[in-house]
Amino acid sequence: MPRQTPVIAPSILSADFARLGEDTAKVLAAGADWVHFDVMDNHYVPNLTIGPMVCEALRKYGVTAPIDVHLMVEPVDALAASFAKAGATYITFHPEATRHVDRSLQAIRDAGCKPGLVFNPATPLEVLKYVIDKVDLVLLMSVNPGFGGQSFIPSALAKLREARAIIDASGREIRLEIDGGVKVDNIGEIAAAGADSFVAGSAIFNSKDYAATIAKMREAIASATQG
Numbered sequence: 001m002p003r004q005t006p007v008i009a010p011s012i013l014s015a016d017f018a019r020l021g022e023d024t025a026k027v028l029a030a031g032a033d034w035v036h037f038d039v040m041d042n043h044y045v046p047n048l049t050i051g052p053m054v055c056e057a058l059r060k061y062g063v064t065a066p067i068d069v070h071l072m073v074e075p076v077d078a079l080a081a082s083f084a085k086a087g088a089t090y091i092t093f094h095p096e097a098t099r100h101v102d103r104s105l106q107a108i109r110d111a112g113c114k115p116g117l118v119f120n121p122a123t124p125l126e127v128l129k130y131v132i133d134k135v136d137l138v139l140l141m142s143v144n145p146g147f148g149g150q151s152f153i154p155s156a157l158a159k160l161r162e163a164r165a166i167i168d169a170s171g172r173e174i175r176l177e178i179d180g181g182v183k184v185d186n187i188g189e190i191a192a193a194g195a196d197s198f199v200a201g202s203a204i205f206n207s208k209d210y211a212a213t214i215a216k217m218r219e220a221i222a223s224a225t226q227g
């Protein structure tokens with residue numbers, strides 16, 4: 001199956017929360033494909049961020065791009081249902097944060113969204129083989145979840161290759177996303193290892209020119225994967 005078109009998904013965790021609508025619109029106008037929306041509950045991870053009301057507010061503000069909701073919460077199901085109502089496109093969760101992974105994935109699909117699983121750096125991909133027919137996205141963390149601006153953990157590259165093989169063997173169209181420490185200077189090797197969807201928070205929002213940073217990321221992905 002041909003590799004899916006690369007997607008750049010800026011994490012709005014690093015946006016200006018006092019001007020979230022404007023900053024989100026600005027990064028999309030600069031060429032971003034998706035909005036990566038990090039939800040932290042101060043329980044599953046030691047930080048607290050934004051919930052479904054903010055997702056709904058972005059939709060009302062006029063954001064039409066896919067919203068990629070990354071749930072770092074425990075439990076999962078009630079909040080996932082609220083995000084489906086609030087306009088989420090993808091909803092991903094960490095398998096260890098729910099009692100019934102298969103049921104949580106099915107509930108997200110039944111609510112009209114695209115379900116996915118997120119794997120922390122030290123969490124094995126084992127569970128994937130049992131639910132590969134139920135996911136539209138596999139998200140590998142290349143930092144420990146909870147904060148933006150951390151450094152990329154190099155073992156994520158081997159794990160990407162492992163996940164890519166599982167996805168290709170499934171014959172299904174499943175996106176393989178990477179999240180944490182993604183920068184212009186490492187995105188090429190990340191793409192070469194098999195990722196097709198790239199979350200980048202601080203690298204984009206801390207840059208002066210969002211469009212130039214996103215363009216450089218696309219060039220690095222293209223030169224690492226073409227030919």
Ligand SMILES: O=C(CO)[C@@H](O)[C@H](O)COP(=O)(O)O
Nearest residue numbers: 145146148149180181201202
């Ligand atoms: O889910 C998370 C962190 O838990 C991420 O989405 C980060 O927000 C990415 O930020 P950078 O590492 O790109 O700055």
Ligand SMILES: [Fe+2]
Nearest residue numbers: 011038070179
């Ligand atoms: Fe994230």
